[in-house]
Amino acid sequence: MTRIGRQLSIGKTDNTSDQRTPRKRLRLIPTDVRESFVPVIPAKAVQRQNEWDLTRIAQNRPRAEGSPIEVKGTVRNENGTLLRGALIEIWNANHYGRYRHVEDHSGLKLDENFFGIGRVITDEYGNYRFWTISPGAYLARPDIGRWRPKHIHLSISCGSSRLITQMYFPNEPNNASDPMAVLMGDSFDRNLGKPYETIIPEVDRGYDFDIVVGGKNAIFFE
Amino acid sequence: MTNKQQPILLLPTNEDTTGPYFPTYFSDESYEDLTQIHSGVIAGPTGQHIILRGSVLDRNGKLANGVLLEFWQANAKGIYRNPSSENHPDLDPWFDGYGRLRSTTGEYTYRTILPGASKDRAPNITVTIFSDGINRIVTQIFFANQKANEIDPLLKTLSDQDRKRLTAKYEGPSPDGADVYKLDIIMAGDNETPFFDDFLS
Numbered sequence A: 001m002t003r004i005g006r007q008l009s010i011g012k013t014d015n016t017s018d019q020r021t022p023r024k025r026l027r028l029i030p031t032d033v034r035e036s037f038v039p040v041i042p043a044k045a046v047q048r049q050n051e052w053d054l055t056r057i058a059q060n061r062p063r064a065e066g067s068p069i070e071v072k073g074t075v076r077n078e079n080g081t082l083l084r085g086a087l088i089e090i091w092n093a094n095h096y097g098r099y100r101h102v103e104d105h106s107g108l109k110l111d112e113n114f115f116g117i118g119r120v121i122t123d124e125y126g127n128y129r130f131w132t133i134s135p136g137a138y139l140a141r142p143d144i145g146r147w148r149p150k151h152i153h154l155s156i157s158c159g160s161s162r163l164i165t166q167m168y169f170p171n172e173p174n175n176a177s178d179p180m181a182v183l184m185g186d187s188f189d190r191n192l193g194k195p196y197e198t199i200i201p202e203v204d205r206g207y208d209f210d211i212v213v214g215g216k217n218a219i220f221f222e
Numbered sequence B: 001m002t003n004k005q006q007p008i009l010l011l012p013t014n015e016d017t018t019g020p021y022f023p024t025y026f027s028d029e030s031y032e033d034l035t036q037i038h039s040g041v042i043a044g045p046t047g048q049h050i051i052l053r054g055s056v057l058d059r060n061g062k063l064a065n066g067v068l069l070e071f072w073q074a075n076a077k078g079i080y081r082n083p084s085s086e087n088h089p090d091l092d093p094w095f096d097g098y099g100r101l102r103s104t105t106g107e108y109t110y111r112t113i114l115p116g117a118s119k120d121r122a123p124n125i126t127v128t129i130f131s132d133g134i135n136r137i138v139t140q141i142f143f144a145n146q147k148a149n150e151i152d153p154l155l156k157t158l159s160d161q162d163r164k165r166l167t168a169k170y171e172g173p174s175p176d177g178a179d180v181y182k183l184d185i186i187m188a189g190d191n192e193t194p195f196f197d198d199f200l201s
């Protein structure tokens, strides 16, 4: 069987995807140079105090507006190897759908008690956990009324395992029209947090989100 | 790649677009300049300092603002710091080879050392682009006037035109003695940069 590189798909109604998606088929990497294409990220992840709790900008500060939630899970590669000491960089919009990023010009409301950026590192069992505010959906294409569904951005770095993804929420009305979710097809389910009831009084609800780094993110070094 | 086929046990989480708001808060200067460990410490890798710069452009020739670039390369002696080189005598204690920067405008300036030729390869830097609108795309950048470019097994698979699209032009030395190389990366369109598939093949 002759293998050929992928032809990448363009997200429907996503202008940036149209402008930035390569039109030529990807070239297959010759086998003997494959290793040179695999970055190994040095284990020097840092986190500041309390970054696991995005519901407050610092310890003993007031809670941000909206519904506080817990997100937890494991990080593994597709062979099932637990990724220990993996850096997870997290960012999500506030209750109103606004990021505290200087380039977010949406004009939506900022929350003086919400930073929306944090980092966690997986433990020796590959587990992670953080708290945040359930993010608001935001209007991505005002001209056609397309919303970005509620989502949390996650960037995972661990040796040669690298993944940037988003966790979505089940049964959200805007999930079905999201261009990237559409491209995922049935496997979109893997990017949904699974809700669970929690007895922790500090959060309204928990979401299990087990992350598997693999597929097009080749595992070259275990 | 290997004969031992590992059984796939788990279904991978889908990659997704980075979106426009990757936090600059996560920036780390030591990932944007690999020539020094920290400005207050006498330590740094062996090798010729270089500045690799250019623009990342979209299909309309516009700057691709907000892109996150990750870089990966061998040290001056051509050795990658990875699990297969763990006890290699030519590892440089002051060089990991991994860098990362987010470009607000789409223009980038990355400071590092000129990678050595690894095995039968020409010196090169692997670049991964994460951005809004796409999942990651990957390529390798080469350097003008390197003899080994003519025999590089990756460059050999490409047309003359595509080879040019991956070869950074030499622009002369910077005031502080780094060699400056320039390459524009064109994400889509007529003059598109060749990108490579990330399948383990």
Ligand SMILES: [Fe+2]
Pocket: A093, A151, A153, B019
């Ligand atoms: Fe977002």
